[in-house]
Amino acid sequence: MDVALRVGFAxxxxxxxxxxxxxxxACEQGVRELGVQLRVVGRTYDAIAEAGLLQGYxxxxxxxxxxxxxxxxxxxEVVGLGPDRTLDGVIYLIDPVDPSSIFPEALALKRQCVIHGKPFVSTMAGLRDWLEMERVTRGLAPDAQVDDLHQFEAQTLALIAHDALKPQxxxxxERNFALLSRFGQRVGTGTTGQQLNELARRLGWQGPGDWIQRFQSGPLGGDAQxxxxxxxxxxxxxIFFExxxxxxxxxxxxxxxxxxxxxxxxxxxxTTSPPVAQRWCDAAQARARARGASH
Structure with missing residues (x-):
């Protein structure tokens, strides 16, 4: 029997x-199906209760x-404080102009998720997608309401990696080349983009133009582009390997x-770490197979 996920939420x-x-x-059904244990910071918990969300859960x-x-x-608890106080990931819906999102504890929350290879979900789309991936990983049927996030042919994917993580x-x-090639366009920063284009040619990429469109290197403004x-x-x-x-x-x-x-x-x-990105790829491929079988 699968162990319920323990997830921090703010x-x-x-x-x-x-x-x-x-x-x-949008996510209530999945939360209930998976039995996700949500550790919710005070004011967010109050807002959930006041809105009448997840009643009786x-x-x-x-x-x-x-x-x-x-x-x-x-x-x-992301780092771990024993079996009952170790989180499997964090949902932190960030308002980019809220100064508390750059308080030390907020920055440390993301950093420790990256260090320990755990999901750090910072957007509404990210929460919908992550929850669907966990559902599929646990053998539940794909939710058609999440199909919009998986229409890869109409989407652009950014692939970025810091120097120490470029080999990863x-x-x-290379491991997920077929899936990543489904995206309508891929973009990346300088050196990473160059290395990925060389890899794509070795793997036999024959599409029009380069496999990935290169922007400037990060220090020269590629992240801003x-x-x-x-x-x-x-x-x-x-997908940003930090x-x-x-x-x-x-x-x-x-x-x-x-x-x-x-x-x-x-x-x-x-997505900000290799383990989380690979789990997503595995689930995305399983979801595509399941959706194909249902049509």
Missing amino acids: ANVAHHQSVLRDCLS DGLHKYPYGRDGGLMRLVA MLAFV IADLVLQGRCQRV DPHVARQHEADIQLLERAVTTRTRSVVC
Whole structure:
């Protein structure tokens, strides 16, 4: 029997109305099917209760308010504090102009998820997609209401990796080349893009033009160029293998891209570590097979 997922949950105040309501309304069935145990920071828990969401669901657990250390507690549980206090991932619906999203505990929450290879879900689209992937992984039938996120031929995928993780990005793309080639367009920053084009040629890519469109390197503005695509609604999915162990001279550019993603919360999905990205690819392929068999 599958063990229920333990997931931290928080949302910035600006999302406590429409985004939180729409998000949980769309995901309620999946939350209940999977029996997800939600560890919810105080004000977000209050907003869920006031909106009448997830009524009667015993998987909601109230954590302290942010000012009392609620997010800090989630950070510690991402790292792990024993079998009953170890999270499998975090949902943090970020409002890009809320200053609390760059408080130390908020930044540490994402960083520890990346370090420990756990999902850090920061957008409404990301939550819908992640929950569907967990459903499919556990053998449940695909939800047709999530088909919009899987129309890859009409989408643009951004592939980005910091220097230390470029070998992992190359291995990831080689392993999942057929799936990633389904996207209508792929974009990437300088060196990563060059290496992926060389890989695609070795794998026999014969499509028109390069396999991936290259922008500037990250330090020279490539992250900002991709952020612009996201803001224009021209990039729907970002796979960004971040190295949390190095000081980054272009930190502001990276944050710019992350803020652009959360600005488009309803339509953009961002994945930030190799294990989570591979789990998504495996589930996406299983979902495609299941959907094909049902038509």
